[in-house]
Amino acid sequence: MFDIDIAELARRTGVKASALRYYEEKGLIVSTGRHGLKRLFAPSTVERLSLIALGRASGFSLDEIAGMLSGGAAIDRGQLRAKAAELDRRIDDLARLRDGLLHAVACTAPGLMDCPRFRGIARLAGRQAAAQPARRRFRAEPA
Amino acid sequence: MFDIDIAELARRTGVKASALRYYEEKGLIVSTGRHGLKRLFAPSTVERLSLIALGRASGFSLDEIAGMLSGGAAIDRGQLRAKAAELDRRIDDLARLRDGLLHAVACTAPGLMDCPRFRGIARLAGRQAAAQPARRRFRAEPA
DNA sequence: CTGCAAGTTCAAGCCGACTTGAGGTCAAGC
DNA sequence: GCTTGACCTCAAGTCGGCTTGAACTTGCAG
CATH class of the missing domain: 1.20.5 (Single alpha-helices involved in coiled-coils or other helix-helix interfaces)
Structure with missing residues (x-):
């Protein structure tokens, strides 16, 4: 699938664009590149974000989630x-x-x-x- | 019983003195007077504070608790x-x-x-x- | 080629519930 | 009477997780 822009990612996940930028800054998600200025995200980022949401809902902080998610898809x-x-x-x-x-x-x-x-x-x-x-x-x- | 000072109230409830002052400022508890500068609280304040703690633990904000507690001891x-x-x-x-x-x-x-x-x-x-x-x-x- | 919506950056602001720090006051014990 | 230490006030700081605003840059439709 083709990469999607931040608005589309926001639409698909219900996470605001500003929050997505914040997540990227924190290293929770990565953009695959840019189209002009605009970030592009792999469609799989949607799943990564539901994983993040699961973590948040379970009471992990963003930093903890970042720790768990780094190191491939393997979760402790x-x-x-x-x-x-x-x-x-x-x-x-x-x-x-x-x-x-x-x-x-x-x-x-x-x-x-x-x-x-x-x-x-x-x-x-x-x-x-x-x-x-x-x-x-x-x-x-x-x- | 005799009124107690803020340190004693803190000791009995586990709520820090600074938090107690904050609660008083917010109207959640009242001091009965002063001994010099020092606040004095009725011993029943201990129970009021466990009520407040119950509210907090149930997910009420301090403002909501204040609203519920005002109007005598009657709780909605x-x-x-x-x-x-x-x-x-x-x-x-x-x-x-x-x-x-x-x-x-x-x-x-x-x-x-x-x-x-x-x-x-x-x-x-x-x-x-x-x-x-x-x-x-x-x-x-x-x- | 131009206008403009939709993105961008960066710094600053917000929320609730307190805590902290500086500087002041007071009652009690020696 | 003087020291001491527990309390006082008030303003500012803290925390996490964003949001907001101002000023800017793009790609694309017309």
Whole structure:
């Protein structure tokens, strides 16, 4: 297949052109050359970008992903296993939080803090929050 | 009980004094007064902080938490229910990712991208990442 | 040949949640 | 009464992952 330009790559992956340039600068993707000024990318870059997206969604930083992706297409399986275990822990935590929230909804105690179950959950969250910072929120789409 | 100073509150909650001042500035907690310059907090602030921690751990921003906490101790249960549903979705996503990572570890295809199952997962992650920015990572403890 | 949309570079800005540093104030212990 | 050290304020810095803006260059359609 023929190489594609940055706009097409953006269209196919849903990643903004500015982000793609940033990724190239970071070494996560490579352009095969230029047509005039314009970057050209191999169509396989689309797959590379879904791999990158997978990494991001799993909680890797761009630097980590860059490390994993350098060295051909070979990805460190041990690292993946570790990340899977980390995801498992996160899932457990979130499940406990969800249960806590749902209990809070259902609980008939006058104030939430009067419910011993909820207090327990809140204390739990306290310990976790002390150890781990919060997630980023959604960003509003620019107008 | 007697009011406690910021250092004691920090000790009891695991939240740094600087963060506590920040929370007060944002209206998340209130100090009952001063002893000289030093802030004094009611001991119940400890519980308020675990509530705040719970909110943070569930993915609320400080502003959202402030909104929920203002208006007495009453917390909007509908909002909680919505957040629980959101957590549920997140949990599902993470579970799928974890399965994908584990499959990647086990998969015997020569390159990961040669495995159709993994490609499917990667494409999925691609769509999700396009819609939602990544989470923040752990921060190293300052030396 | 010209106009222009779509690319380019580079530096600077933004987000949230804090942390850090400089310089100041105060209550308590000696 | 003086030192000390815990607290104070305020401005600025940090982090990652982009986005934005200004000023510029191209290839291609007309």
